[in-house]
Amino acid sequence: MAAFPRSTHALVTGGGRGIGRAIAASLVQAGATVTVLGRNRDGLDEAVAAGAAHFGVVADVANEASVTQAIAEAAARQPIDLLIANAGAAESAPFMKSDAALFQRMIDVNLMGVVHAAHAVLKPMTERREGRIVAVASTAGLKGYSYVSAYCAAKHAVVGFVRALALEVAASGVTVNAVCPGFTDTDLVAGSLDLIMKKTGRSREQAVAELAKHNPQGRLVAPAEVADTVLWLCGPGASAVTGQAIAVAGGEI
16 A cells, blocks of 8 residues: 555545445544545535545536636645546436436546546645646446436546557656546435346345456455555556556456
8 A cells, every 4th residue: 555645645436335434534534634526515515524635625617717716726735646536426227318418417527537536636736846636437438328428428538538648748757647437326326226126126136246246356446446446557557557447346447
């Protein structure tokens, strides 16, 4: 596990729950000062109270002005060295029932949420000639899944953005990578399980098996496994790793 001095400031979007909270907690345990960003103040305060973060700032990642203001508030406390752009959302529907508004929602949160956060931190990072940006994408950014065409399109866009930005800043000391989890045991996946149960009448165990079958290991990924990959990418041992999209998915990709 990477060890960071307390002077290292990490900001995790969507850090109040799920994978984001696991990443934030792992960074705290590794010694970093951690700020979590999200829409729900109660969730952020709970993460701070539980020791999974030191500070919380409220913003909607789909809103550029909101993100810029919140990140400026966090950076005024301490310059941001590590950005984990984790916030995301998933909606499922057959393509013929996926209207332009659904596609726009998926792009606004999953792609533009990463773009807004990267814009807010990149200039100071390049001026200091050091920094890490890690986007939490998905295996849906590396392959297709039925009934989530808008989500897959947005996550593929995140991976393309990461690859392009990594080249643009490669000589600056800043690395840009994506982590692509498969189906992970979070509340977001719990919503998918509820939908499967409602539509098919299957039990929760059967619904879990429906998602786990995509993973050759036959299980859901643990949030801590995603967090460990992020920690490595943020550490000194990954200084030469940039522009990558690393699947954490039991061999699915």
